[in-house]
Amino acid sequence: MDHQLQGGLSRRSFLKGAGVAAAAVAGSAALAGCASGAEAAADDWMPKNWDYECDILVVGYGGAGMWASLIGADECGQSVLVLEKAPVRGGGNSSINNGEFAIINDAEGMRQYWHEMTQDVDTPSEVIDAWIEEGLRNCEYADKYDLEYDINEKAIAGTIPEYSFLPGGAGCQSIADPPGFGMASFEILDQKRKDLGVEVLFDCHDEHLIQNPTTKEIVGCTVTIGSEEKTVKARKGTILCTGGFEFNEDMKRKYLKCYPFKFEGWQYNTGDGIRMTEEVGGKLWHMGLAGAMYGMWTRDPENDFLVLMMPSDQTFIYTDRLGKRWVDETRIGSPHNGWHAFTHFSDEICDYDHCPSWCVFDQTLFESGPLSTRQGDWFECGNFTTMLPDELRDWEGWSDDNQAEVDKGWIIKADTLDELAKKMKDIDKWMDADTLKATVDTWNKVCEDGNDPEFHRSAETLNPLNNPPFYAYTVYPGSCSTLGGAMKNEHGQVLDVFAEQPIPRLYGAGSFGNIHSHTYGITGGNVAENMIWGRISARHAAALDAWDEKK
Numbered sequence: 001m002d003h004q005l006q007g008g009l010s011r012r013s014f015l016k017g018a019g020v021a022a023a024a025v026a027g028s029a030a031l032a033g034c035a036s037g038a039e040a041a042a043d044d045w046m047p048k049n050w051d052y053e054c055d056i057l058v059v060g061y062g063g064a065g066m067w068a069s070l071i072g073a074d075e076c077g078q079s080v081l082v083l084e085k086a087p088v089r090g091g092g093n094s095s096i097n098n099g100e101f102a103i104i105n106d107a108e109g110m111r112q113y114w115h116e117m118t119q120d121v122d123t124p125s126e127v128i129d130a131w132i133e134e135g136l137r138n139c140e141y142a143d144k145y146d147l148e149y150d151i152n153e154k155a156i157a158g159t160i161p162e163y164s165f166l167p168g169g170a171g172c173q174s175i176a177d178p179p180g181f182g183m184a185s186f187e188i189l190d191q192k193r194k195d196l197g198v199e200v201l202f203d204c205h206d207e208h209l210i211q212n213p214t215t216k217e218i219v220g221c222t223v224t225i226g227s228e229e230k231t232v233k234a235r236k237g238t239i240l241c242t243g244g245f246e247f248n249e250d251m252k253r254k255y256l257k258c259y260p261f262k263f264e265g266w267q268y269n270t271g272d273g274i275r276m277t278e279e280v281g282g283k284l285w286h287m288g289l290a291g292a293m294y295g296m297w298t299r300d301p302e303n304d305f306l307v308l309m310m311p312s313d314q315t316f317i318y319t320d321r322l323g324k325r326w327v328d329e330t331r332i333g334s335p336h337n338g339w340h341a342f343t344h345f346s347d348e349i350c351d352y353d354h355c356p357s358w359c360v361f362d363q364t365l366f367e368s369g370p371l372s373t374r375q376g377d378w379f380e381c382g383n384f385t386t387m388l389p390d391e392l393r394d395w396e397g398w399s400d401d402n403q404a405e406v407d408k409g410w411i412i413k414a415d416t417l418d419e420l421a422k423k424m425k426d427i428d429k430w431m432d433a434d435t436l437k438a439t440v441d442t443w444n445k446v447c448e449d450g451n452d453p454e455f456h457r458s459a460e461t462l463n464p465l466n467n468p469p470f471y472a473y474t475v476y477p478g479s480c481s482t483l484g485g486a487m488k489n490e491h492g493q494v495l496d497v498f499a500e501q502p503i504p505r506l507y508g509a510g511s512f513g514n515i516h517s518h519t520y521g522i523t524g525g526n527v528a529e530n531m532i533w534g535r536i537s538a539r540h541a542a543a544l545d546a547w548d549e550k551k
Contacts, residue, residue: 028351041156045213049148050220050233054081054200056541057234058241059207059273061200062266063527064510065241066189067534070145070233073196076542081232083204084224085242085268087391090200091268092243093481093511093526095186099178100524101142101149104135105170108113111257112168113202119520122285127515130490134532141531143191146187149175162334162521169239172522182527183387184286201225207272209238212547215455216496217504218280219547234347235548237541239507240494241534242289245271246483255484256288262306262478265393268304268483273512277486280506283497285513287484290477291520293338296372297356297476298410299427305394306478307410309536310358312369314461316361317443318475320346320353321428323421323436325443328455329359336520339477349430356474358424358431362467371405372398411473427474439454481526485513492537507541509533 027505055078058065065082074081104110114128142149161169178185190541207222209218220233233432245251246263248271253259263269274284294308318329332338346353365371398405405411412427414420417440421433446452447464486494486508493502496512510530514520522528 045375047231051230053233057238058082061090061129062239063530071538082200097182102528104525109168116166126490149178169486218506235546240273242273243269283487284489289483291336292479313367313464321430328457344476491540507537
């Protein structure tokens with residue numbers, strides 16, 4: 001089991017939750033027998049008492065949970081309760097990203113772009129139409145809740161869709177990086193939530209949905225808060241806003257297109273909503289997708305996350321696992337889809353030969369400045385930001401001189417390429433010293449000639465590796481978030497695995513079941529996904545009659 005999950009999902013809790021979810025199956029079987037048996041079974045699944053009650057239950061307090069709770073309480077006048085896995089604050093990935101959200105300037109163009117970008121794979125037209133209709137109101141709601149943002153020509157030019165060459169690509173843009181980025185937006189919205197009196201319970205884990213075995217309605221959930229098991233009644237609806245499964249190794253190995261696949265960001269995204277959905281017969285979709293590029297995996301159990309690397313000059317190359325250069329290192333895909341390049345499969349090793357790749361460099365780059373961001377650099381976001389509470393911050397940021405990362409073993413160092421290759425081989429058995437040395441020799445000749453005939457890297461970046469000692473770190477796909485989760489309809493309702501019909505009173509929003517399918521294609525799309533489906537789901541749930549008033 002993934003070490004991130006140990007101590008969370010106890011056998012007792014799992015069996016209890018599985019029993020609750022399985023009540024639907026048991027109930028169906030009972031209906032085939034005598035009526036008195038069915039009535040007795042119906043009495044067994046309902047908790048004897050409720051520790052908490054609300055109209056709308058929101059599971060997960062990231063961006064989607066934030067918008068669902070605000071709309072549910074403010075616009076719809078419902079009592080809302082939020083369950084959050086983190087021990088304090090919450091916020092999810094959207095509170096530590098750059099805060100961009102997509103807006104729409106041409107609905108018809110946007111509709112065409114969605115169909116071109118998804119290739120009509122597993123995202124129905126009515127779901128796309130609902131996204132567009134609600135997305136047209138993103139700025140309206142940003143204004144309503146006092147979010148700061150700017151739209152200008154420079155921002156538009158720099159934040160066009162990932163595949164702007166596709167028909168309709170001009171239909172969507174995103175705001176400029178808002179002041180304070182995602183952190184500031186979270187603080188503003190969190191205060192609105194407090195002003196509305198919406199309660200957030202922290203340290204919540206092992207949630208299991210409670211499902212009526214006859215109607216299949218979701219009526220609430222069981223949850224462990226700290227070490228205490230509690231029950232929550234959701235009179236109208238439950239909205240799953242649990243994010244992705246970036247820190248669940250078992251799920252990543254099962255679903256993503258290559259592995260290992262590593263992430264920075266919110267360490268509490270462990271796929272809980274996926275488990276909860278499956279327990280009640282929900283259907284999953286888009287499980288192989290991620291909005292991600294690539295970076296350095298620390299390979300450090302005490303600091304198990306990806307680090308985005310930003311070398312200050314271009315004195316480095318990438319090699320595959322055997323030591324062969326494979327790419328123009330300065331152009332590896334788009335910011336959200338660079339991971340695609342790492343899915344290349346080699347029959348020579350019966351595995352993905354770009355996963356990991358190696359960044360190889362010498363003392364010139366090492367001395368040029370920090371290889372990644374430090375506290376206060378670039379922008380205040382990521383899993384190292386000083387604005388995060390100590391309980392949530394993964395690390396203190398990169399060192400000024402790169403030496404701490406060498407000392408930790410994140411970067412390996414050697415006096416010669418032979419020695420470097422040996423250390424690389426200790427990490428990945430496929431590295432070949434002769435191949436690596438030949439690759440560096442070829443690279444140095446490329447730099448001498450000022451021409452890269454194989455990969456066409458620009459001449460101004462052709463800097464030789466001839467200043468020992470030499471260094472290397474592993475490069476893996478990853479960075480932002482997974483996108484898979486529960487399949488939903490145009491109302492945000494989670495659909496069942498049998499007939500793709502709504503599971504009554506159950507909704508999904510955000511990166512948990514993002515509607516991107518073929519690829520991720522909209523800058524600011526994840527934050528927009530939070531805004532759009534948080535609002536749609538909350539409104540639809542609020543319009544329902546309470547299940548406990550129908551008796």
